[in-house]
Amino acid sequence: MDKFTVHTGTAAPLRESNVDTDQIIPAEYLKRITRHGFEDGLFNSWRKDANFVLNRPAYQGVSVLVAGPDFGTGSSREHAVWALMDYGFKVVISSRFADIFRGNSGKQGLLTAVVEQSAVEQLWKIIEEEPSTPVTVDLDAQVITAAGFTTKFEVDSYVRWRLMEGLDDIGLTLKHVDEITAFEAKRPSFKPTTI
Amino acid sequence: MGRTLAQKVWDDHVVRRAEGEPDLLYIDLHLTHEVTSPQAFDGLRAAGRPVRRKDLTIATEDHNVPTTDIDKPIVDPISRAQIDALRINTKEFGIENYELGNKEQGIVHIIAPQSGLTQPGMTIVCGDSHTSTHGAFGSIGMGIGTSEVEHVLATQTLPLKPFKTMAITVNGKLPAGVTSKDLILAIIAEIGTGGGQGYILEYRGEAIRALSMEGRMTMCNMSIEAGARAGMIAPDETTFEYVKGREHAPKGADWDSAVAYWKTLPTDDDAVFDREVIIDATKLSPFVTWGTNPGQGAPLSANVPSPDDFTDEVDKKATEKALEYMDLKAGMPIRDIKIDTVFIGSCTNGRIEDLRAAADILKGNKIADGMRMMVVPGSVRVRLEAMAEGLDKVFLEAGAEWREAGCSMCLGMNPDKLTPGERSASTSNRNFEGRQGPGGRTHLVSPAVAAATAIRGTLSSPADLVGSSN
Numbered sequence: 216m217d218k219f220t221v222h223t224g225t226a227a228p229l230r231e232s233n234v235d236t237d238q239i240i241p242a243e244y245l246k247r248i249t250r251h252g253f254e255d256g257l258f259n260s261w262r263k264d265a266n267f268v269l270n271r272p273a274y275q276g277v278s279v280l281v282a283g284p285d286f287g288t289g290s291s292r293e294h295a296v297w298a299l300m301d302y303g304f305k306v307v308i309s310s311r312f313a314d315i316f317r318g319n320s321g322k323q324g325l326l327t328a329v330v331e332q333s334a335v336e337q338l339w340k341i342i343e344e345e346p347s348t349p350v351t352v353d354l355d356a357q358v359i360t361a362a363g364f365t366t367k368f369e370v371d372s373y374v375r376w377r378l379m380e381g382l383d384d385i386g387l388t389l390k391h392v393d394e395i396t397a398f399e400a401k402r403p404s405f406k407p408t409t410i
Numbered sequence: 411m412g413r414t415l416a417q418k419v420w421d422d423h424v425v426r427r428a429e430g431e432p433d434l435l436y437i438d439l440h441l442t443h444e445v446t447s448p449q450a451f452d453g454l455r456a457a458g459r460p461v462r463r464k465d466l467t468i469a470t471e472d473h474n475v476p477t478t479d480i481d482k483p484i485v486d487p488i489s490r491a492q493i494d495a496l497r498i499n500t501k502e503f504g505i506e507n508y509e510l511g512n513k514e515q516g517i518v519h520i521i522a523p524q525s526g527l528t529q530p531g532m533t534i535v536c537g538d539s540h541t542s543t544h545g546a547f548g549s550i551g552m553g554i555g556t557s558e559v560e561h562v563l564a565t566q567t568l569p570l571k572p573f574k575t576m577a578i579t580v581n582g583k584l585p586a587g588v589t590s591k592d593l594i595l596a597i598i599a600e601i602g603t604g605g606g607q608g609y610i611l612e613y614r615g616e617a618i619r620a621l622s623m624e625g626r627m628t629m630c631n632m633s634i635e636a637g638a639r640a641g642m643i644a645p646d647e648t649t650f651e652y653v654k655g656r657e658h659a660p661k662g663a664d665w666d667s668a669v670a671y672w673k674t675l676p677t678d679d680d681a682v683f684d685r686e687v688i689i690d691a692t693k694l695s696p697f698v699t700w701g702t703n704p705g706q707g708a709p710l711s712a713n714v715p716s717p718d719d720f721t722d723e724v725d726k727k728a729t730e731k732a733l734e735y736m737d738l739k740a741g742m743p744i745r746d747i748k749i750d751t752v753f754i755g756s757c758t759n760g761r762i763e764d765l766r767a768a769a770d771i772l773k774g775n776k777i778a779d780g781m782r783m784m785v786v787p788g789s790v791r792v793r794l795e796a797m798a799e800g801l802d803k804v805f806l807e808a809g810a811e812w813r814e815a816g817c818s819m820c821l822g823m824n825p826d827k828l829t830p831g832e833r834s835a836s837t838s839n840r841n842f843e844g845r846q847g848p849g850g851r852t853h854l855v856s857p858a859v860a861a862a863t864a865i866r867g868t869l870s871s872p873a874d875l876v877g878s879s880n
Contacts, residue, residue, distance in 0.1 A: 231731075232724045233603055233703045237842040242823035246474055246488040248448035248495045250556075260844050284724060285604040288637065288703070289840060290821075291539040292446065293555035311604050314639045315539060319555035332724075371571070373432055384557070385459070388565045391426050391434060395462075395567055398425040398436055405660035405668040406438055407527050408465040409506055 216324045218381035222305045223351040224278030226361070227268050228339040234282055235289035236316060240298040242290075253298035269302075273346035281338045282309045286327075287316025296323045306352045308359065308368070310335055321374040322384060328352060328359060328368035337364055354379060412678025414575045415644050416610040419550050419675065423533045425567055432569040438532040438549075440562045441518045442469045442505070444496040445823070446537030450560035451499040461503045462566045468527065469500045469507040472517045474824045477786050477813035480510050489824065503563075516789020516815045519543040519757040523627065524791055526656025530645035530672040535562055540757045540839065542633040546626035547653070548645035548675050550610065553634060573639065574684035576609040577677075580617040582692040587873055589767070590625035591759060591837070591856035592697040593617065593689075594632045595707045599697070601687060603705040606638025609685065612677065613643050617691035623652040624763040631758045632839050635704035644676035696871040699841045699854040700744060701732035706841075708744060710859065710871055716740030735843055736851050737831075744869055747853065751834040752783040752864040753846070754857055755813075756820040759837035760788025762795050764857040769801040771861035771872050772808040778867030783810035784826065786818040810864065822847045835863040 244256035261267045268274055280299070286309040287295060296319045299307065304325065310332040312320075320327045330338075341348055341362050350361040352368075354375060359366050377384070388395075413421070426434040440463075447469070454461070461467060474489040484490040493510070500507035508514040514521060519540055522528045530548040535541060537559040544551030558568055578597060598605075611633050613626075621629070626643045633641025650669055653659045660668040699707040700714050706729070708715065717730040717740070733740060738747065754760075754768050765787065777783050785805045787793035793815055796802055802812045819826040820838035828834055828850025837860050841852040853869060862870040 230727075232728050233705075235703065235840075235842045237840070237845050241844060241848070242473075242821045245445050245823055246486075246492050248452075248492055250449040250452070260848060285607075285637070288603055289539065289634075289842060291537060291553035291555055293449075293537075293557060296555070311607060313604075313637060314607055315553055315555060315634075319557065322555065322557035373430065373569075373571070384569065385457070385561050385564050388434060388561065388567055388569060392565075394426045394434070395436070395565060399566075402436075403667065403671065405664040405671075406532070407529060407658040407660075409439075409468040409527065409658075410465045 216381045216383060219324060219326060219354055219378040221351065221353045221355070222278065223349050224305065225276060225347060226279035226281050226338065226342045226350040227274045227277040228342050229268060229280055229282040230339065232283035233285045233288055236287055236292050236295040237289055239287070239295040240292065245292055245294055250297060251301060253294055254301040257298040257302045278303050279306045279308065279350045279352065280304050281335060281342065282307060283335070284309060284311040284332060286312050288313040291315045293319045296320050296325050300325050308335065308338065321371065321377070324378060326352065326354060326370065326378065328370060330359065330366050330368045334366040412681035414677045414681045414683060415548060415612055415642055415675055416550065416573070416575050419531055419533065420572060422531065432571045434567050435533060435570050437535050437562050437566055437568060438466060439522065439527055439534045440467045441522055441534065441536035441541070442467065442559065443472050443518050443538065444492045445473045446556050447559055448492065448495045448499065449556050450563060451503065453560040454563055459564045461505065461563045464504045466566060467505050467563070469496060469505050470515055470518050470521055471496060471510050473817045473821065475510050475816045476825050477816045477818050480814045513790050516791065517757045517760060517817055519631065520760060520788035520792065524789060526653055526658035529653055529659065530649055531675050535568065539634045540631050542639065542641050543627050543631040543757055545630035545633065545640050545642040546623060547649055548642060548672065550640050550642065552639050573610045574608055576606065576611050576685040576687065577683040578611055578613050578687045578689065580613065580615040580689045580691050582616060582690055583620065584617050584691045584694060587858065587871060588694050588696060589856045589858060590621055590628045592694060593691070594629045595697040595699065595854060596694055597689060598632065598636045598704050599707040600689065601636050603635065603703050604637045606633060606636040609638050611636065611638045611641040613641060618643055619646065622763060623648060624761045627761070628758055632704065635839060645672045696856065696859050698744060698859060698869055700736065700738060701729065702735050702841055702843050704839065704841060704854060706732055710744055710869060712744055714738045714740055714742050714744060747869045748867060749835045749863050749869060750782065750832045751828060752781065752860050753819045753834055753836040753838065754860050755786030755788060755818050756838040757788060758839045759857050760786060760792065762792050764837065765792065765796045765801050768857040768861040769804040771858060772865070773804050775808055775865045777809040777864040781864055781867055783864045784813060784819060785810050786813040787815050789815045819846050821845060835860050835869060
C-alpha cells in the first residue's frame, strides 16, 4: 500500500445521499477474479446519462469525490473501493459513511474523510462554481482546504497511522502470532469445526 | 456495571488488546463463496501464506450460480471462471467446498445454521454483508471485505474497534398476519439506513422472544439495511432447541458445557446500551417498500408518500428521485401498485418456514394472468424438505416456477434478473436501483405478502384475499 500524507487534486460533486455499493459498482462486475481493472464499472448505470457529473468535461481527471450522507451503504463488496481507486479517486468526502465500506477503504488506501454536511455543501458550491479548484487533503493535519475554505475532517486514528505509514494489516497481525496460538489453546472443546 | 450480549461475546474473543490499537478479535467461523474470495486467495498465494484454520473455514457456491439446468455447464463464461477459481482455490488450500449439485450446497447464510455450524456466542464472518443473519443465535455475525477475507484466512483474526450497542425493544405481540419481515422493514423505516452505523443492534422484548429461529434470522439478516454491521438476539430455549441434534452441534458432555456457557450470554439487567429504540408490535401491519433504499417503506395500507411530506432537504430529494425511478405517483394507494414478477427466496426469506407461509396462501389458487412467480429455496436441503412436504406441487399448480437453490434474483449477478422497467415484489433484502437487474424496480415484502400479491396481481396482504373473486 502506498503511503498517504497530503493529496491535492480536483474534485467532483456527487449530490446524492445513500449511494449504495450496487450503484458504485453493479453485481455484474463482481464476477471478475482480478483485483484491478474495475474503472469501467464505476457508477455504471449513472454514467449512461451524459449529464452525470463524471461525464462532464469540467470534471475529467478528478481524484476527490464529495458525496452526500450515507455513502457506501449495502453490500460488503470491496470492488466498490477498487473501482473508485482504479478510476483515480484518492479521497471520498462525506458526512457519513457505511461501516463496511469505510473499513474496506482503510485497507486499500482510499481515504474516507468525514466532515459536517455543511462543509460538504460548502465544498459542492466551490467545485460547482469553479471545477478546476484544487482541493487539498492533508491527512497529517486532518484538514481539507479549497479556495480559501478550510475544514477539519475525522478519520479513525489507527487507520490514519496505517495510511501514513503504508502498512499491511496481515503483516502487522502476524507479529502477534504467539498470542493467537495461545488463545487457540484455550478455546472450549464444544466450538464447532467444519471438517 | 453489567455487560450487553454483544460486549460479552466480543470480550470472549479478544486475542490482544492494546492502547491506541483496535482489538485483535478471534474468528470462530469463516464462511466463503465464489464472489468475494478469489482476490483473497491470490493475495495468500503471492505472499506464500497458508490458511491458518481450514477446520474453521467453509465454502459454497451461491451468488452467481444458475437455478435451472444445474447439471449442465454454466453458460456464462465469466461466472463459470469464478466458480472454477473457487474450486481450484479451495482444493489448493484444503477447504471444504459445497459445489453446485452437492446436497449441502446453498446460500451461505442458510447452510451454516441448518448444519449446526452457527451456534450461540460465536464470532462469524463472511465476505457478504448479510452475515448479520447469524446474530439470531446470539453470535456476532459480520460482513467483511475481500482484504479482511484474506486477513482471516491468514490469521483467523480481525483487528476491529469495539462497536457501540443499540437496544431495539419490541414490546407486545405481533398481530395475526404480521411477520418478522414486516417488523424489520418497519424498524428500518423508523431508524433509517444510517441509523445503525457504528452499532451492534440487539433485538429484545416480547415480540422477539416469540419468534422462531427462522423469523429471528430474517430480522438479524436485515440489520445491515439499517446500517449496522451486526444484529443479535439473546440465545434462549428456542435457540437451544434449534441447534440440538444438528450434525455440528456439541454432543454429550460438550452439549451441557455449551448450554451452561450460552446461558451466561444474555445482556445483564444493569447493562447500559448506548442507544435504545422502542417499538410497539401491536400497532404494526404488513409493511412494504415503495422507494430505492430499504428505509423507504410504509404500511401496505398507506399511500405512496410525496416529497413534500419530508422537511429534510436530503430526504425530499431522495424521495423525488426514488418516485421517478420507481415510476410511482405520490399519493396513490400502495395496494394499487401492479406487479410483474414475484420472487420468493434469498438469505432473508429462503428458508422452509418462508416457503410454507407462501404455500399456505397459494394452495388452491392460481397466480394472476401475466404474472411471473419464482420460488427459489435457499439451500438444497430446504428444497428437498419442501418437496417432501409437497410444497413444490402447490407452487407449480399455482403457476409458479420451482427452482434449484441459490441467491437467484436477489442480486442480479446470475441468469435470474428483472428486465428494464419490470416491477417485482421480492422477499429479498435490497430495493436499490438496478439491484435485481438494470432498470428493474423492487418492492421488498414478506413471503405472505409475496404470495397474496402473486394471486391478486397488485401489492396485497393475505387479508385482501378474503372475499376476492380469485
